[in-house]
Amino acid sequence: MLDHNQLDEAPTxxxxxxxxxxxxxxxxxxxxxxxxxxxxxxxxxxxxxxxxSIPFKNIDVHTFFSDRNEVVERAVKECHDILSTDQNDEIIGTWLLTEISLWDTEKERIVLLTKNAIYTIKYDFISLKILQFNRTPLTEIDTIAEGELEYPPKSAVPRLNGLAEGVSSMIHCAVRQQWSSIASRSDIKFESRKRNMSGIRIMWSKGKPLSFDKKWNPFAKHIPWLTYTSHPLYWHKGINEERSRFDVNGLHSALVSIISETCMFVKHPLIIENYLGLGALLHNRTSLGFFKVRGKISF
Structure with a gap:
């Protein structure tokens, strides 16, 4: 192959x-x-x-209780024993993922997929017990969408995320270095920041839009879809077998294999209708939806 440097150095x-x-x-x-x-x-x-940019690149993974040895395995086994009362309901797989609510809040959830249903489980990794769970029969699911998580064009959330990321990087730099070096750091930016993550949305709305009273009610329940993305630990695990437990693509592949004949699979951006969302920004930046060590207390 020709070397570009040799071409540049040639006299004529x-x-x-x-x-x-x-x-x-x-x-x-x-x-x-x-x-x-x-x-x-x-x-x-x-x-x-x-x-x-890689999501969650500045987090301390050791503050997650789910990062401790055998904690996730123990939680999954407990969920199997309690929820799988029907012996004919074969377990397909389990994952620890992030659920994104209608109001753009990220929440740590165990997802258990069986031959007949999908369970979304809120599990307390500190006291090691199930707090609550939702069961969705697979026969009700009509559409599963896969794609990048995006905000509407008029949303201010990407700009707020960029501002928060820039301030966080400055603080992170100031703690470990001298203030005089911050001005020379090229990685401290305040530009609009997207999520840079993909996910899946499992829907059983039969194509009907969400009613007004549910769409703008922060306390609304029974939303006819679930939105998942990979858990933050996914980006910090080096072994493929270990990472797969936190990978949302594994859930998507399993769903394709068992309900592809009765469900429509589509691929397009997953719009998160958050236009200002200061509450969601604070919630997600502080990881309130995850069980973590937070100084002298843990929750």
Whole structure:
């Protein structure tokens, strides 16, 4: 393959001759392979430059109670024993994921999928007990959407997230370095920040829009869909087998395998209708939906 540095260092180049030779040898397989490889290298470099920032890159994973040894395994076993009362209801899989509510609040949930239903379980990883759970029969599910989590075009949440991320990075830098070095840090930015996460939305609304009294009622229950994304620990586990427990794509694949004949699977952005959402911003930035060590207290 030609080296670009060698081309730059060459003293003289006869461009007319080079043009004629390229036209003459355009059918040469070696030249075609070389051109193809150069194009792929350029595309790969462009793709790397467009990779979005990793979610939850600044969190301390050891503050999550679910990160402790065998805690998740014990919780999953307890959920199996209590909820799987029907011996004919075969268990397909279990995951620890993040549920995103109608009001854009992130909540740590155990998801248990059986042959007949999907359970969303709020589990206390401190006292090790089930607090509450919801059961959705698979026969009621009519649509499962997969895609990037996005806000409406007029939402102020991405700008607020960018501001919060910039302030958080400054504080993080100030704690570990001198204030004088902050000005030279290129990674401290205040631009609009997207979630940079994908997820799935499981729906049984039969295509009907959500009623007004539920859409704008923060205390509304029985919302006809569930929105999941990967747990924050997913980005901090190095072993594929261990990461799979926190990966929302595993749940999606399992659902495809068991209800693909009775359910419609679509792929498009998952819109989270949060336009201002200061409460959700505070809730998510402080991880109130997760069981964590918070100083001298834990909740």
């Amino acid at each position: 180049v006869n461009f007319d001759t080079a043009t004629l030779r390229m036209a003459k040898d355009s059918d040469d397989p070696e030249l075609r392979d070389e051109s193809y490889n150069q194009e792929n290298s350029t595309n790969a470099a462009t793709a790397r430059s467009n990779v979005p």
